[in-house]
Amino acid sequence: MTGPRRDTRGIVDAKGLFARVSFRRVLPAAHLRPYLEHYWLIDGDLDEPYTTHVVPHPSVNLVFENGLPHPVIAGVGLSLFTRTLRGRVRVRGVQFRPGGFRAFRPEPVAEWTGRVVPRTTVDAGRVLDADDPVAALDAVLGDPRPDPQVDLAMDLVARIRSDRGVLRVADFARDVGVPVRTLQRLFAGYVGVSPKWVILRYRVHEALERAGGDVDWARTAAELGYSDQSHLVRDFTRTVGISPTAYSSGVATSAASGS
CATH class of the missing domain: 1.10.10.60 (Homeodomain-like)
Structure with missing residues (x-):
């Protein structure tokens, strides 16, 4: 893989979202790339609320968002994901490849499906306040287990x-x-x-x-x-x-x- 994918598959009205915030995809460290689609980074300062909708991929995401003390593990979403963005927006996300999340957790992935669960062992500021969010996300994930x-x-x-x-x-x-x-x-x-x-x-x-x-x-x-x-x-x-x-x-x- 030479770079993250550039399509907008799953994002409803991608142009509307991209007109309001900076949305970037970046690759993780080389040893993580077989298991991850990419990291996704959103930054913005909105004058008025904006509601975004996403048709979820069959992927688990780990999401850090300003205002939340801990990241959340978001299992595969079964329905349309809707989120209203307000004010200062800073989000750092990890999108695992479908199947790839199991290299980092022992539970059957179906146990996470349709759920959003805080990962309370990790301080969100560790990633959100980092000068290099990619390196910080790499460190949070650690090493995958071969399977x-x-x-x-x-x-x-x-x-x-x-x-x-x-x-x-x-x-x-x-x-x-x-x-x-x-x-x-x-x-x-x-x-x-x-x-x-x-x-x-x-x-x-x-x-x-x-x-x-x-x-x-x-x-x-x-x-x-x-x-x-x-x-x-x-x-x-x-x-x-x-x-x-x-x-x-x-x-x-x-x-x-x-x-």
Whole structure:
């Protein structure tokens, strides 16, 4: 990996967020990179509150935020994440690769899913006040524990993310040579959600990334492996809260007004 990913997958109205705060992704130390997507850093000073929405990845995050004495471990979010930012904003986050968090904690990752738990053994100021937040985050994480199952889980999720041809769990299990029940147990223990959930979430992420302006949603649905447009509309609306056409219209209006 030569740098952190640059897409905005999962961020609802990324332009609106980036117009108000500085948002950066940076890579951790080399020995941590196999297990982490990146660190994400947000800084800003808002004149008025701004509410941001994120369609979560199948990833665990460790988040440090000004005003909170301790960081929180945020398990995989099952619903739309909504947060209102106010005043001075400083956030330092760690996004683990799907499956990668298990290299740092012994519990099945499903135990964290849908939960936000303070990590009271760590002082948030240790990272938030650091001149070098990357080095501070590296130090907080320490060294990962080698586990071949972690490597397998990360590899399987990466395949789902990169291959739009992965549509059904049974077909995917057969292709990778893993029984369906074994695949489901692996994902529960190391990713925190089912393989079916991961497949659906990455399809919605892709649809969200393409949204904005004039989109042929019937063609998009076909390209993402949906049997028809209505199934894409249903998944998108259930996850994001509005339909794809309404979202595209809102993004286009926001961009045209410069807001």
